[in-house]
Amino acid sequence: MNISYRAGRKEDCPTVAEFVYIASDGVVEFLFRDLIQGHSPQQIVAHNIDKDTGHYTYKNTIVAEHGRNVVGVSFFYPSRFHVISDEMRQFFPEDRLEHLKHVLSVRVENSLYLDTLCVDEKFRGNGVGGKLLSLTKKKAADEGFNALSLVALADNTNAHRLYYRCGFEIISHIEMEAHELIPHEGGAYLMGCNLK
Numbered sequence: 083m084n085i086s087y088r089a090g091r092k093e094d095c096p097t098v099a100e101f102v103y104i105a106s107d108g109v110v111e112f113l114f115r116d117l118i119q120g121h122s123p124q125q126i127v128a129h130n131i132d133k134d135t136g137h138y139t140y141k142n143t144i145v146a147e148h149g150r151n152v153v154g155v156s157f158f159y160p161s162r163f164h165v166i167s168d169e170m171r172q173f174f175p176e177d178r179l180e181h182l183k184h185v186l187s188v189r190v191e192n193s194l195y196l197d198t199l200c201v202d203e204k205f206r207g208n209g210v211g212g213k214l215l216s217l218t219k220k221k222a223a224d225e226g227f228n229a230l231s232l233v234a235l236a237d238n239t240n241a242h243r244l245y246y247r248c249g250f251e252i253i254s255h256i257e258m259e260a261h262e263l264i265p266h267e268g269g270a271y272l273m274g275c276n277l278k
Contacts, residue, residue: 083205085213087145088147090143098155102200103127109182112181113178114126154205157198160193162191184256185256195232199214216248229275250275
C-alpha cells in the first residue's frame with residue numbers, strides 16, 4: 083500500500099478536525115456541542131487549528147496520505163500547553179471543564195503531547211499508526227523534548243497495544259466520570275515514552 087507522510091497544511095484543517103473528533107471518542111462533542119450556533123464541533127476545531135501561530139495549529143500535524151486523501155493524522159504540541167487556560171475558561175462552560183479537569187491538566191513535563199493519533203478505519207492494520215508515532219517521536223527528539231506523552235481512554239485497548247509496542251508506558255490513572263456523550267468506563271491513562 084502506497085502511503086506517504088508529510089507535514090500538515092492549511093487546507094488539511096477540515097480533515098484534521100474530523101480525525102480529532104473521531105479520536106476523541108466523544109470528548110470533542112462533549113466540549114464543543116452547541117457552543118457556536120450553526121457550527122458543528124468539527125467546524126469549530128477546524129477554525130481553531132486554521133492558524134499559523136500558537137500551539138493549537140495545523141503546523142503541529144503530520145498526515146498520512148494515500149493518493150490525494152489524508153488517511154491518518156498525528157496532532158501534537160508542547161505539554162506545557164496541556165492545561166485549562168484562561169482562554170478556555172472564557173470559552174467553555176464551567177461544568178464541561180470541571181468534568182474533564184483531570185484529563186485536561188495532566189502532563190509529562192518537557193514532553194511533546196500527542197493530542198490526536200487517528201487512522202482511517204480502512205487503512206488500519208497496515209502500520210500507518212506506528213509510522214505516524216515514529217515520525218512524531220523523531221520530531222519530539224529533534225526539538226529537544228525528553229518524552230512523547232498522551233492521554234488514552236482506559237477502555238481503548240486497541241490503542242494501548244499500539245502504544246505499548248511503540249515504547250509507551252502508563253504513568254498514571256486519570257479519573258473521569260462517564261457521560262452520555264463520553265460513554266467510557268474506567269477513566270483514562272497518562273502514557274509516556276522516554277526519548278533520552
